[in-house]
Amino acid sequence: EAQVTQNPRYLITVTGKKLTVTCSQNMNHEYMSWYRQDPGLGLRQIYYSMNVEVTDKGDVPEGYKVSRKEKRNFPLILESPSPNQTSLYFCASSFLGSPLHFGNGTRLTVT
Amino acid sequence: GEDVEQSLFLSVREGDSSVINCTYTDSSSTYLYWYKQEPGAGLQLLTYIFSNMDMKQDQRLTVLLNKKDKHLSLRIADTQTGDSAIYFCAESIDEMGSNSGYALNFGKGTSLLVTP
Numbered sequence: 391e392a393q394v395t396q397n398p399r400y401l402i403t404v405t406g407k408k409l410t411v412t413c414s415q416n417m418n419h420e421y422m423s424w425y426r427q428d429p430g431l432g433l434r435q436i437y438y439s440m441n442v443e444v445t446d447k448g449d450v451p452e453g454y455k456v457s458r459k460e461k462r463n464f465p466l467i468l469e470s471p472s473p474n475q476t477s478l479y480f481c482a483s484s485f486l487g488s489p490l491h492f493g494n495g496t497r498l499t500v501t
Numbered sequence: 502g503e504d505v506e507q508s509l510f511l512s513v514r515e516g517d518s519s520v521i522n523c524t525y526t527d528s529s530s531t532y533l534y535w536y537k538q539e540p541g542a543g544l545q546l547l548t549y550i551f552s553n554m555d556m557k558q559d560q561r562l563t564v565l566l567n568k569k570d571k572h573l574s575l576r577i578a579d580t581q582t583g584d585s586a587i588y589f590c591a592e593s594i595d596e597m598g599s600n601s602g603y604a605l606n607f608g609k610g611t612s613l614l615v616t617p
Contacts, residue, residue, distance in 0.1 A: 394543075423604060432609035433544075433589070448604075480543055489534060490605060492543035 392417045396481050396493035403471055404501055411466045411496050413481030419491070421484045422464040423448070424456065426477040427495075433480065439464055440486070471500040505608035507590050512614045519577040521611045523590030528571060530592040534605065535564065535575045538587040547575070547588075577613075585615045 394415045403409055415422065423438040425448075435448030439458040453475055455467040464483075468475060476499050482490040506524040513519045525533060531552055536544040550557045550564045550573075557564045563576040577584055591605040 425607075430609065433607040435604060438604060482544075487531075489532070489546050489549055490544075491546070492536075494543040495541075 392491070394481055394483050394491050394493035396479070396496050398496060399494065400497050402499045402501065405472055406470050409468050409471060409498075411468075411479060411481075411498070413464045413466065413483075413493060414462050415464075415481075415483040415491070416462065417483065417485075417491065418461065419483035420461070420486050421490075422458065423482045423490070424454070424464070424466050425480045425482065426450065427480060428477050436466070436479075471498075473500050476500050505590055505592055505606055507588075507608035507611045509609065510612050510614070512616065513580050515580060515582055515615055515617050517580055519575075519580045519584070519613055519615075521575045521577075521588050521590075521613065523573040523575075523608055525571050525573060525590065525592040525608075526606065527592055527594060528568070530594070532593045533564075533566060533573050534589075534591040534593075535562075535573075536589040536591060536607075538589065538610070540586075544589060580613075580615050582615045582617060585613055587612050 397412045420441045424436040425433040427433050434450045436454050437456040439445045445456050479496045481493040484490045532549050534549040535547040537547045538544050548559050561578045565574045587610040589610045590608040594604050594606045
């Protein structure tokens with residue numbers, strides 16, 4: 391089944407403890423992206439990647455890192471999480487110029 | 502980027518039509534999208550319209566596009582309780598000058614509540 395898979399679905403952590411949210415797609419999509427969703431703010435793009443080894447900042451990249459070593463994977467790294475990064479995170483992928491396919495989300499709480 | 506505007510809430514009775522409106526920002530957007538988000542789930546692509554079209558119909562869904570006013574609407578005919586969800590309007594944006602519209606600029610979402 392064609393899908394975008396994020397893990398974990400839920401994560402509670404403490405301030406400063408490094409974490410990684412994984413994202414994997416099995417559709418051979420070139421483009422991958424991370425969004426965060428917050429009440430009243432909608433979806434905001436964090437980082438995106440046009441292809442392997444090509445990444446760039448979105449609208450709210452501060453406090454996040456990404457990597458794209460393989461086409462299928464696009465992990466989101468929080469080196470030192472802070473409470474303002476408590477949010478619902480979505481990974482998405484697509485062929486270039488085609489509609490985005492979204493994962494089911496990762497709900498992160500940083501205490 | 503600039504904001505894509507949507508009303509935050511809409512309540513309709515089961516069986517009625519729902520119309521969700523959106524105003525987008527970029528007149529050069531190639532595609533305009535409607536996504537649906539059910540509780541606890543990701544965003545599901547409902548439909549999209551190419552910018553050179555005025556209307557697209559897909560079963561109970563009708564999308565109308567007014568390019569002059571940068572206005573997009575989604576009409577759901579015979580709305581059912583299973584249609585209760587958050588609906589996001591999105592416009593394609595041009596990342597890195599590629600003019601391929603990979604990324605999306607989202608509205609904040611309209612919560613649709615369908616009552617029996």
